[in-house]
Amino acid sequence: xxxxxxxxxxxxxxxxLSLLLVITLFPIxxxxxNALKPSAEIVQNPLALPSIIRWDNFTRAWTDANxxxxxxxxxxxTGLTIILVCTTGSLTGYVLARQKIKRWKILTFYLLxxxxxxxxxxxxxxxxxxxxxxxxxNPVAVAFxxxxxxxxxxxxxxxxxxxAVPKELEESAxxxxxxxxxxxxxxxxxIVSPGILTVALIVGLNAxxxxxxxxxxxxxxxxxxxxxxxxxxxxQYSSDWGEIMAAALIIILPIVILxxxxxxxxxxxxxxxxxxx
Amino acid sequence: MHRLYVLPTLxxxxxxxxxxxxxxxxxxxxxxxxxxxxxxxxxxxxxxLWDDSxxxxxxxxxxxxxxxxxxxxxxxxxxxxxMMLVARRGSKFFQVIYFLPVIIATAITGRVWQAxxxxxxxxVTGLLQRMxxxxxxxxxxxxxxxxGIAVVDLWHWWGFLCVIFFAALRQVPAExxxxxxxxxATFFQTIRxxxxxxxxxxxxxxxxxxxxxxxxxxxxxxxxxxxxPAYSSEVLSTFAYRSAFYDLAVGKAAAISVVISLFGxxxxxxxxxxQATEFEK
Numbered sequence: 001x002x003x004x005x006x007x008x009x010x011x012x013x014x015x016x017l018s019l020l021l022v023i024t025l026f027p028i029x030x031x032x033x034n035a036l037k038p039s040a041e042i043v044q045n046p047l048a049l050p051s052i053i054r055w056d057n058f059t060r061a062w063t064d065a066n067x068x069x070x071x072x073x074x075x076x077x078t079g080l081t082i083i084l085v086c087t088t089g090s091l092t093g094y095v096l097a098r099q100k101i102k103r104w105k106i107l108t109f110y111l112l113x114x115x116x117x118x119x120x121x122x123x124x125x126x127x128x129x130x131x132x133x134x135x136x137x138n139p140v141a142v143a144f145x146x147x148x149x150x151x152x153x154x155x156x157x158x159x160x161x162x163x164a165v166p167k168e169l170e171e172s173a174x175x176x177x178x179x180x181x182x183x184x185x186x187x188x189x190x191i192v193s194p195g196i197l198t199v200a201l202i203v204g205l206n207a208x209x210x211x212x213x214x215x216x217x218x219x220x221x222x223x224x225x226x227x228x229x230x231x232x233x234x235x236q237y238s239s240d241w242g243e244i245m246a247a248a249l250i251i252i253l254p255i256v257i258l259x260x261x262x263x264x265x266x267x268x269x270x271x272x273x274x275x276x277x
Numbered sequence: 278m279h280r281l282y283v284l285p286t287l288x289x290x291x292x293x294x295x296x297x298x299x300x301x302x303x304x305x306x307x308x309x310x311x312x313x314x315x316x317x318x319x320x321x322x323x324x325x326l327w328d329d330s331x332x333x334x335x336x337x338x339x340x341x342x343x344x345x346x347x348x349x350x351x352x353x354x355x356x357x358x359x360m361m362l363v364a365r366r367g368s369k370f371f372q373v374i375y376f377l378p379v380i381i382a383t384a385i386t387g388r389v390w391q392a393x394x395x396x397x398x399x400x401v402t403g404l405l406q407r408m409x410x411x412x413x414x415x416x417x418x419x420x421x422x423x424x425g426i427a428v429v430d431l432w433h434w435w436g437f438l439c440v441i442f443f444a445a446l447r448q449v450p451a452e453x454x455x456x457x458x459x460x461x462a463t464f465f466q467t468i469r470x471x472x473x474x475x476x477x478x479x480x481x482x483x484x485x486x487x488x489x490x491x492x493x494x495x496x497x498x499x500x501x502x503x504x505x506p507a508y509s510s511e512v513l514s515t516f517a518y519r520s521a522f523y524d525l526a527v528g529k530a531a532a533i534s535v536v537i538s539l540f541g542x543x544x545x546x547x548x549x550x551x552q553a554t555e556f557e558k
Binding site: 129209216 | 279282283285286289295298353361363372378383386401437440489499522527548
């Protein structure tokens with residue numbers, strides 16, 4: 001498939017794409033560059049190469065952002081959210097894909113509507129309610145909030161995977177005397193597992209990066225997520241920006257590595273569910 | 278009864294979203310500080326908003342934000358996606374790079390732009406100033422703060438649209454493109470009459486989502502300016518958040534949330550309609 005053969009078109013196309021590439025990479029390059037510099041050199045010229053490489057930016061970032069605790073908090077919160085969304089979501093996705101959609105229209109529309117509900121619509125009563133029941137600073141409670149927020153997207157995406165499973169497979173298993181639970185576990189789950197991986201990646205990415213809910217519900221020093229801890233560290237009056245950029249890299253790096261390895265799943269999932277982070 | 282499999286989802290959703298959302302709607306008619314007993318005040322919260330100039334600034338800013346995001350990132354995404362389709366070689370590589378900002382936490386993106394680009398002390402702006410170029414930090418001027426934030430969100434966001442449009446463009450049947458080439462259509466005619474109509478449903482869906490998201494925008498405003506200076510970059514969601522947690526005016530915050538939701542609801546109806554046609558299949 002060739003849309004254009006002209007050499008000039010190709011030149012313009014590659015120049016434009018490269019220009020966008022530079023715009024995209026510029027702030028990322030600045031982060032990497034300055035994470036390796038002493039802060040005095042950042043003030044002089046943020047674009048210059050470091051005269052000496054300051055690896056201790058990373059060790060100081062690790063201590064000051066309390067990453068030993070906060071990264072674990074983020075990982076636990078992300079893991080819990082992934083487990084909750086994938087189990088409850090695949091159960092619901094299975095039912096929605098297997099029922100005549102007319103009867104389940106209301107539920108489907110309700111879920112679609114709640115993907116577009118502003119967080120502020122439920123945040124305030126939820127916060128004061130949680131505060132009353134002592135659930136603030138509780139990562140399990142926050143994992144449930146994330147689950148409620150990310151589930152509709154996960155269900156809509158998983159539903160399309162469940163729909164692709166041939167009906168005959170289910171029917172013959174049922175005729176052979178399998179229960180619905182067995183059909184779900186042994187027939188469906190193995191087939192839809194790529195979909196579950198995609199959902200796990202997108203939900204994990206969102207939970208890891210989430211800011212508004214985490215900063216509202218997890219404020220205790222030992223409960224902060226890595227992102228919120230980074231935010232507080234970088235908000236101090238006298239900031240060492242070399243150290244802060246190092247902290248940023250520590251949070252970004254695991255995500256970027258996962259993304260590069262599994263980009264097809266990420267992009268497919270984002271496109272399928274249309275979520276904005 | 279395997280239909281009961283939907284129960285966990287429904288219970289979590291009811292406790293976290295549905296019930297608190299209904300409470301928010303009710304709270305909009307009360308005065309409440311979050312601790313003592315709420316006092317019913319009727320429409321007072323809405324009347325107070327009507328007379329509050331910050332509310333109107335925030336609403337205007339949300340509308341400006343919507344207009345920016347309906348045009349600039351969609352145009353950039355379409356341009357780059359079409360060019361990737363033409364280039365073919367290297368399109369995978371471009372796609373991965375353009376998507377990188379989408380996967381970086383908003384708190385990090387916000388701080389990097391603030392310190393490394395906008396800051397007159399540690400950023401590129403400061404460097405340009407020292408070189409004698411007349412440029413200031415957009416985030417500290419009332420006239421430009423909102424646009425300074427929008428640039429950061431644009432950087433973070435356009436790659437997502439580009440990847441979605443590129444995926445849609447590749448679904449346009451190759452025969453249609455071949456045919457238009459054979460018929461002697463120019464490059465731009467092919468884009469105008471074959472490719473764009475082919476991905477129109479995707480563009481429409483993204484525009485609807487843009488309207489919804491534009492009324493939810495929170496992170497970058499809260500991180501970069503907290504709505505300042507002098508409320509110039511305030512949007513409805515930061516206004517509501519500050520009212521609830523800084524001023525402890527939860528009733529007022531609830532009223533603002535109801536307003537945000539009403540704007541979102543209009544777009545949501547279009548969204549559900551667009552999605553519903555897909556579910557009929």
